[in-house]
Amino acid sequence: MAKTVVKYEDIEDVNQFPIGQGLTNDIYAKCLSILAEGDEKIDEIDPILEALHPADIADLIERLPLNKRENLLKHIPAEYLGETIAHLHEEAQEATLTSVINTVTPEGFIQAVDSLESDDRANLLRAFEELEDIKLKREESLLTYDRDTAGGIMQTELVAVSGEWEVGEVLEYMRENKEKLPETISRIFVVAHNNRLLGSISLSRMVRKSLDQKMEDIMRTDSVVVPHDMPKEDVAHLFEKYDMYSCAVVGEGNKLIGKITVDDILDVIIEEQEAGVMRAAGLEEGQDLFAPIIFTTKKRFPWLFINLLTAILASVVIGNFEAEIDQLVALAVLMPIVASMGGNAGTQSMTVAVRGLATKQLTWQNAGYLLWKELRVGGFNGLALALLLSVGTVLWYENPTLGYVIGAATIINHLLAAFAGIVIPVLLEKMGKDPAVSAGVLLTTVTDVGGFFSFLGLAALFLM
Structure with missing residues (x-):
């Protein structure tokens, strides 16, 4: 209906x-x-x-x-x-x-x-x-607290009781103080007299217990807690890993200072997803759709200026082989193919690396294994595409040497793209920079410059 x-x-x-x-x-x-x-x-x-x-x-x-x-x-x-x-x-x-x-x-x-x-x-x-x-x-x-940490997203509205209280006392306390309670309650926290966190218990589990049972006897002491200075992205990862609905936030001495709930984490996840898309394009995260023109222009210009510099660098490489291009026009026709394929291959490797860093699967210690894998993948794909491109070039231009040159350049640039696609994000992460922001423009520079230089350089050696 x-x-x-x-x-x-x-x-x-x-x-x-x-x-x-x-x-x-x-x-x-x-x-x-x-x-x-x-x-x-x-x-x-x-x-x-x-x-x-x-x-x-x-x-x-x-x-x-x-x-x-x-x-x-x-x-x-x-x-x-x-x-x-x-x-x-x-x-x-x-x-x-x-x-x-x-x-x-x-x-x-x-x-x-x-x-x-x-x-x-x-x-x-x-x-x-x-x-x-x-x-x-x-x-x-x-x-x-920094707004990008657990302390910055936590709530101070919570229910904390003594471990010596009985379940009946807790329920009576909640009824008497209903006006002061949080809007939603999923977990009761058990603390010592100095507000040191001892444990916690879900509300649904507590109401199933006898009224005369003490909280210290029914609480769980293995619940996940987070320090106030933990980055909010790491907190979101813990929620996903342990399927949590809420958790305690603690300060020095394991003192309970707040809680984080799943609705706070949903906001973090959505914000990070939106910010990643915006930053990848060089835009300010959270940018207002109808922000003033001058403000928006100022925010976008630096990224475009960086792209201009990288484009000039690629043009300088091409300019150094101007004489070779004048002698063989086919070089001007074919060289964008090498750079473009290398860029696409590098983007695949970079995406794998950025995702691995975001999910904590890729670390400084295991990056070498992933690099070795991506180099082999890049080599195999480069070889397969090089064979296709070489055959097509020979049939079209009737120049076997040109076919060998573009095939070799394709393999070289694919290997370079795989190397850069892993190393650049890992190094940026090690330096405390966000790989999603600048890895793309750096990778494009490497594959463009590498593709043009390898193809035109090999052409200068074997065709001129």
């Missing part, structure tokens, strides 16, 4: 607004038409925003040009404002916060985000530099 989609314009009573459909195309179109009318009909957007989830409002904001956002912000319900901004991507969040300054007071903003979880509050207050002097006191400890 086909799902019935309710259109906003067909609804007369806002209470009939479709729940759970999110920001549909019809709702989005309706919002755009209201905003296009300016101040005359802007109040018509109020019932729409009241019915949408804050995440959908954030989605709407990111789809709007900058000059339309401030007018929309004025009509976001006060209780939704903080959570809406928390759902924005980093750069859009910073741009939106600038508009928030013009619509609410700093004190009003703090009140709006006060209902958020501690990690979301800390992230917003990090970005909102204008509130430097009046940040929430209870967030000062979180703001000391």
Whole structure:
């Protein structure tokens, strides 16, 4: 049976607004038409925003040009404002916060985000530099942690009890303090008097125990915990490895300072995936789709300038063989083939290396084994393609020596591509650089220069 989609314009009573459909195309179109009318009909957007989830409002904001956002912000319900901004991507969040300054007071903003979880509050207050002097006191400890570490993504809302408490006491404590409890609870942490972590137990397991059993007798002491300074990508790897839903974050002396839940890790995974795609193209991670032109131009220019330098380097190599190319035009026709095939082969090896580094499977200690494997793979593929290319060149140009030259150059460049595809990412990782950012442009330089030099150099030796 086909799902019935309710259109906003067909609804007369806002209470009939479709729940759970999110920001549909019809709702989005309706919002755009209201905003296009300016101040005359802007109040018509109020019932729409009241019915949408804050995440959908954030989605709407990111789809709007900058000059339309401030007018929309004025009509976001006060209780939704903080959570809406928390759902924005980093750069859009910073741009939106600038508009928030013009619509609410700093004190009003703090009140709006006060209902958020501690990690979301800390992230917003990090970005909102204008509130430097009046940040929430209870967030000062979180703001000391790097946002890319476990401490930067953890929440301080948790349930921690003494090991001497009985299950019945814990349940009674949770009922009496229900207003102060986290929105979702999956694990109870057991601590000593100085807040030193002793163990933990899942809520579902605890409620199956007798009410008179002590927490220290039923807790697990082998649960995974993470130090506050562990990179968030490593924390995500632990969640995937051990199929965890939550874990404790500890400081010095194994003191419990917070927890990380699976929804925090989902954010990390999605952010890393998006950032990897953006960085591979030389773009700023979290870049706002409608960021100002000058800002976007400045962010993209350095990467393009680096590409210009590498292209000039390849051109210099070609220029050194200008006389040989003038004598045999076929060289100009065939040399891009050698460089292109080497680039594709190198990209395959580089992708394997970058993925291995990301999953911790590739280390400095076992990189030699992978390099040896990729060299053999590159050699076999280079040999197979060299035979095909040599035969085709001989048949087309009726020049056997030219066929031998392009075949040899193809094998050489494939070996060079395999070597560079593994060594460059590993060296960048060893130097503390992100291989996804600069490995591609370095690899392209190596395969272009190597392909042109090997082909034209061999041609100069054997054809001239």
